[in-house]
Amino acid sequence: MNGHELVFYGGIMALLAVGIWAVLSRRNLIKAIMGLAIIETAVNLLLVAVGYVSGRSAPIVGGDTGIGSSPVGGVVDPVPQALVLTAIVISLATTALALVAAIGYYKHTGTLDLKSFSYGRTDEKEVRK
Amino acid sequence: MTVDPVLLIVIPLAAAFLVPLTSLFSKAIARWIPLLGLLGMALVIGLDFGDLYDGAVTSTTGGFDPPWGISIVMTPFGGLLAAGMIGVALYVLLSGVGGRDGKNGVVYSTMVMMATTGGVGMVITGDLFNMFVFLEITSIAGVVLAAMPRDNDRKGLNWRGAAVYAVVGGVASFLVLAGIGLLYGATSTLNIAQMASRVGDMDAFVAGTAFLLMLIGFGIEAELFPLNGWAVEVYRGSRWGTSSIFSTVIGKAGLFALLRMSFIVIGPAIKGDFVMDILLWGGAATYLFGEAAAFTSRDMYRMLGYSSIGVFGLLTASFSIGTGDGVRAGVLLIIGHMLAKPLLFSMMAHAGRRYSGDVPLKALRGMIRSSPAGALMMTVGILALIGMPPSPTFWGKYFLFSGAGSSEQWVLVGILVVGTVIEAGYLGRLIFNIFDVRKDTRENGLPLARGIMGAVAVFMIFLIGVMPGPLHDIIELVIRELLQPLTYIRWGVI
Amino acid sequence: MNSAMFLAIALLMFIIMIALAVASVRSKDLIIAAILLAGVSLIASFAFVLMRAPDVAMAEASIGSALTAIIMVYAIKRTKRFEDDDNGGGHQ
Amino acid sequence: MMERSLLQRSLPALAISLLIAGTIFLAFVEVGFGEAKVDEKDSVSNRYIANGTEETGSSNLVTSVVVNYRGFDTLGEVTVLFLAATGVGALISMLPDDKKKRKGPAPSLIMAYGGAVTIPLIALFGVYVFLHGHLSPGGGFQGGVIIATAFLLFLIIRPDRSTPHGALSLFESLAGLSFVGLGLIGLAVSGIFLDNVIAGFGNLGDLVSGGLLPLIYIAIGVKVGSELSGVVHSMRGDAP
Numbered sequence: 001m002n003g004h005e006l007v008f009y010g011g012i013m014a015l016l017a018v019g020i021w022a023v024l025s026r027r028n029l030i031k032a033i034m035g036l037a038i039i040e041t042a043v044n045l046l047l048v049a050v051g052y053v054s055g056r057s058a059p060i061v062g063g064d065t066g067i068g069s070s071p072v073g074g075v076v077d078p079v080p081q082a083l084v085l086t087a088i089v090i091s092l093a094t095t096a097l098a099l100v101a102a103i104g105y106y107k108h109t110g111t112l113d114l115k116s117f118s119y120g121r122t123d124e125k126e127v128r129k
Numbered sequence: 130m131t132v133d134p135v136l137l138i139v140i141p142l143a144a145a146f147l148v149p150l151t152s153l154f155s156k157a158i159a160r161w162i163p164l165l166g167l168l169g170m171a172l173v174i175g176l177d178f179g180d181l182y183d184g185a186v187t188s189t190t191g192g193f194d195p196p197w198g199i200s201i202v203m204t205p206f207g208g209l210l211a212a213g214m215i216g217v218a219l220y221v222l223l224s225g226v227g228g229r230d231g232k233n234g235v236v237y238s239t240m241v242m243m244a245t246t247g248g249v250g251m252v253i254t255g256d257l258f259n260m261f262v263f264l265e266i267t268s269i270a271g272v273v274l275a276a277m278p279r280d281n282d283r284k285g286l287n288w289r290g291a292a293v294y295a296v297v298g299g300v301a302s303f304l305v306l307a308g309i310g311l312l313y314g315a316t317s318t319l320n321i322a323q324m325a326s327r328v329g330d331m332d333a334f335v336a337g338t339a340f341l342l343m344l345i346g347f348g349i350e351a352e353l354f355p356l357n358g359w360a361v362e363v364y365r366g367s368r369w370g371t372s373s374i375f376s377t378v379i380g381k382a383g384l385f386a387l388l389r390m391s392f393i394v395i396g397p398a399i400k401g402d403f404v405m406d407i408l409l410w411g412g413a414a415t416y417l418f419g420e421a422a423a424f425t426s427r428d429m430y431r432m433l434g435y436s437s438i439g440v441f442g443l444l445t446a447s448f449s450i451g452t453g454d455g456v457r458a459g460v461l462l463i464i465g466h467m468l469a470k471p472l473l474f475s476m477m478a479h480a481g482r483r484y485s486g487d488v489p490l491k492a493l494r495g496m497i498r499s500s501p502a503g504a505l506m507m508t509v510g511i512l513a514l515i516g517m518p519p520s521p522t523f524w525g526k527y528f529l530f531s532g533a534g535s536s537e538q539w540v541l542v543g544i545l546v547v548g549t550v551i552e553a554g555y556l557g558r559l560i561f562n563i564f565d566v567r568k569d570t571r572e573n574g575l576p577l578a579r580g581i582m583g584a585v586a587v588f589m590i591f592l593i594g595v596m597p598g599p600l601h602d603i604i605e606l607v608i609r610e611l612l613q614p615l616t617y618i619r620w621g622v623i
Numbered sequence: 624m625n626s627a628m629f630l631a632i633a634l635l636m637f638i639i640m641i642a643l644a645v646a647s648v649r650s651k652d653l654i655i656a657a658i659l660l661a662g663v664s665l666i667a668s669f670a671f672v673l674m675r676a677p678d679v680a681m682a683e684a685s686i687g688s689a690l691t692a693i694i695m696v697y698a699i700k701r702t703k704r705f706e707d708d709d710n711g712g713g714h715q
Numbered sequence: 716m717m718e719r720s721l722l723q724r725s726l727p728a729l730a731i732s733l734l735i736a737g738t739i740f741l742a743f744v745e746v747g748f749g750e751a752k753v754d755e756k757d758s759v760s761n762r763y764i765a766n767g768t769e770e771t772g773s774s775n776l777v778t779s780v781v782v783n784y785r786g787f788d789t790l791g792e793v794t795v796l797f798l799a800a801t802g803v804g805a806l807i808s809m810l811p812d813d814k815k816k817r818k819g820p821a822p823s824l825i826m827a828y829g830g831a832v833t834i835p836l837i838a839l840f841g842v843y844v845f846l847h848g849h850l851s852p853g854g855g856f857q858g859g860v861i862i863a864t865a866f867l868l869f870l871i872i873r874p875d876r877s878t879p880h881g882a883l884s885l886f887e888s889l890a891g892l893s894f895v896g897l898g899l900i901g902l903a904v905s906g907i908f909l910d911n912v913i914a915g916f917g918n919l920g921d922l923v924s925g926g927l928l929p930l931i932y933i934a935i936g937v938k939v940g941s942e943l944s945g946v947v948h949s950m951r952g953d954a955p
Binding site (some may be wrong): 004005006009010013014016018019020021024025046049051053054056058059060061074075076077078079080081082083085086088089090092093094096097099100101102104107113124126 | 725727728729731732733735736739740743744746747748749751752756759760763767768770773775776777779780781785788789792796799800802805806807809810811829852853854856886939943946950
């Protein structure tokens with residue numbers, strides 16, 4: 001255990017806690033979705049941190065292409081980075097759809113609050129007219 | 130004959146990508162593409178099914194052997210579930226043939242196909258992160274499905290379900306992702322079989338945390354107590370097809386993933402029966418909760434939804450008994466539920482199609498007069514769900530009682546008895562309503578396609594109920610697959 | 624860059640990121656919350672660079688702080704801008 | 716009173732979130748960073764780092780993992796985006812119309828002219844990023860997103876222009892089908908889906924190298940770009 005791990009994992013976990021707290025305690029749907037976005041960012045950071053190795057360079061070898069062109073001391077783990085690339089795009093998809101559902105909910109109920117609104121009873125007459 | 134099982138994924142993806150292109154030229158052709166994609170999947174699984182009797186059907190992608198590349202490991206259990214999921218999706222889409230398309234019919238059927246593809250992918254993949262990607266495919270398609278309103282909806286109940294599921298499902302899948310990161314950190318591999326072979330030197334606390342994350346994440350997808358509040362919102366507002374897909378495809382895939390991870394990877398890493406016990410009692414609690422909530426429901430969509438939640442609990446509990454009989458029971462209960470639930474949802478939706486929003490029990494009143502065929506099929510479905518012989522559920526419950534009895538889980542036996550009585554109570558009320566003929570009964574004929582598909586489901590219930598024999602060999606393989614991690618590891622490394 | 628300095632930069636980054644996240648969750652004005660959230664993503668992409676993940680940093684910077692923020696702002700424009708805590712709103 | 720109830724409501728939530736995050740924190744600290752994984756002899760990442768460039772012809776190891784070793788994931792991920800774009804478009808179209816038209820302020824002169832100059836440059840940069848995905852940081856996703864950003868800028872400076880929805884779905888479909896098609900080439904030639912059958916083609920570090928890999932990344936770039944543009948466009952709603 002060293003300082004790097006404590007700082008990185010500690011910071012990421014604090015961020016995760018903020019996200020979960022937002023989802024659990026905010027009643028406004030869009031706020032909850034923002035909490036979801038925070039959770040997603042935190043988990044993405046977490047995954048990259050799992051593959052990080054102190055003092056090594058980016059996983060790009062050969063050629064003179066800028067960052068990490070001379071991986072003398074070795075490179076960090078490329079696998080988690082590939083996973084996170086996928087996860088980031090997925091998180092955008094999730095957020096967009098959740099927002100659309102929130103808009104639809106608002107258009108029908110006039111509120112973004114899930115708890116305060118209750119749908120009334122439904123009966124057949126209402127439909128026939 | 131063996132076909133590459135990767136086609137189970139490739140065919141529907143190609144079909145989905147074709148839909149927007151075709152829509153530009155002809156909407157009439159585009160709406161058939163998802164059905165064709167599903168038929169293609171059915172063909173592939175049909176050709177491969179025989180090989181499942183010899184063990185797993187495997188394949189690699191990208192040209193690298195596992196664990197370097199992503200592999201497909203269609204185990205007997207996975208293959209069985211995949212076949213069931215494809216069957217349910219076909220049931221949903223074929224029942225709608227000839228009927229009026231709801232709003233966005235093409236998108237709806239594409240999403241039915243893609244939710245199924247995601248579910249199939251989750252059960253046949255041999256790679257943990259790949260499983261996450263398929264989980265996302267199902268949950269994205271699930272959100273869109275949940276947001277599709279019923280034909281006569283004016284209240285926007287669908288949006289509420291979709292919004293809740295989008296947020297909760299998003300949190301679930303990213304907790305799963307954190308768990309995947311943890312397991313990757315501990316074992317430095319993503320291949321499930323290799324991971325299983327390396328759990329020996331995993332720290333117990335790390336394994337426990339990974340289990341917690343998977344339990345929350347997949348438990349939300351599998352509608353386990355107390356993580357299932359979102360599911361009822363979805364059942365309440367969505368079309369019957371969506372409800373069927375949620376209760377038999379998305380939830381079953383989540384359950385499969387939870388079982389796969391707990392039995393093969395995490396369970397062996399933690400000493401003792403800790404994992405099994407949590408699943409067993411969590412499942413039993415879910416069962417009681419689901420059945421009790423269904424008993425008090427006034428809205429039939431929610432009643433059948435809670436009943437599905439109960440079944441998820443029952444399945445989790447029966448697999449977690451950890452004996453051969455428990456697994457036998459679980460497999461047969463899954464088959465029984467996959468056959469009966471879509472049938473019930475479709476017939477109930479037909480009886481209640483005049484209601485916008487909640488559908489009360491009285492919608493069924495006099496159904497035997499207004500649409501006799503539908504009423505009879507629904508009665509068969511109800512009896513099959515309770516577990517009357519001959520039905521797959523009957524055999525499932527038989528093995529469940531014998532499994533719980535022989536491992537001396539008397540509390541579990543008690544819970545099962547209580548649950549079954551409650552279940553018979555509320556489902557019996559449905560039957561009473563169906564046969565309760567009043568004067569003002571109006572004619573409500575069943576559309577042809579829905580009638581034919583219902584008849585097919587009824588036929589399958591009787592067929593498997595009377596002759597469960599051919600399933601015997603494959604269920605024995607499922608037992609080995611789940612209870613002996615070595616079997617899976619041997620299949621997985623190809 | 625020596626180890627202590629690296630650590631100090633990382634610590635500072637996380638403190639700013641968490642402060643932005645908390646401010647975003649607490650803000651009653653959703654537009655401001657969305658912009659603060661974009662700030663969280665932007666700092667996260669610096670963190671990715673620090674962890675030697677330039678590919679991920681590029682994706683996070685463009686997706687997290689540009690596209691996510693803009694679709695959130697569009698969604699807020701279609702609904703309502705202020706979160707009220709007492710009665711959960713109603714028609715404006 | 717008000718404050719107290721707010722506090723009461725969020726305290727359990729705070730406790731739960733701290734509990735979950737704390738547990739995960741302890742587990743991850745136990746696991747540590749990636750030293751052990753990268754240096755372990757037969758670990759996945761060790762092999763990718765040692766042989767990745769040779770086997771896939773890409774200098775960027777992340778690209779070789781994303782497109783080759785784990786190309787199947789990427790196909791699934793493009794599908795997720797496809798579903799989201801389709802879903803957002805379809806669901807938005809079901810919503811009742813707004814009563815008030817959201818007519819935003821007209822873009823200022825600086826915005827309009829600045830945008831006109833920068834949009835082509837941003838789009839060009841996006842194309843550059845996905846063409847060089849196998850050589851430098853970046854690739855199909857990043858390039859696609861950058862193109863979508865250019866599209867977004869276009870939406871902002873020309874709010875009155877209706878956008879070609881048909882063209883977007885045409886690009887989307889064709890790019891998706893070419894991804895599947897490139898995968899099927901492998902299935903036809905060597906019996907393995909997404910096999911990079913001409914991996915050794917070209918010199919390492921050249922633009923034309925890496926076999927099918929740059930082609931797949933181009934397909935991904937076009938697909939991601941058109942899908943995200945579609946999402947942004949549907950979220951904004953039709954031009955007033």
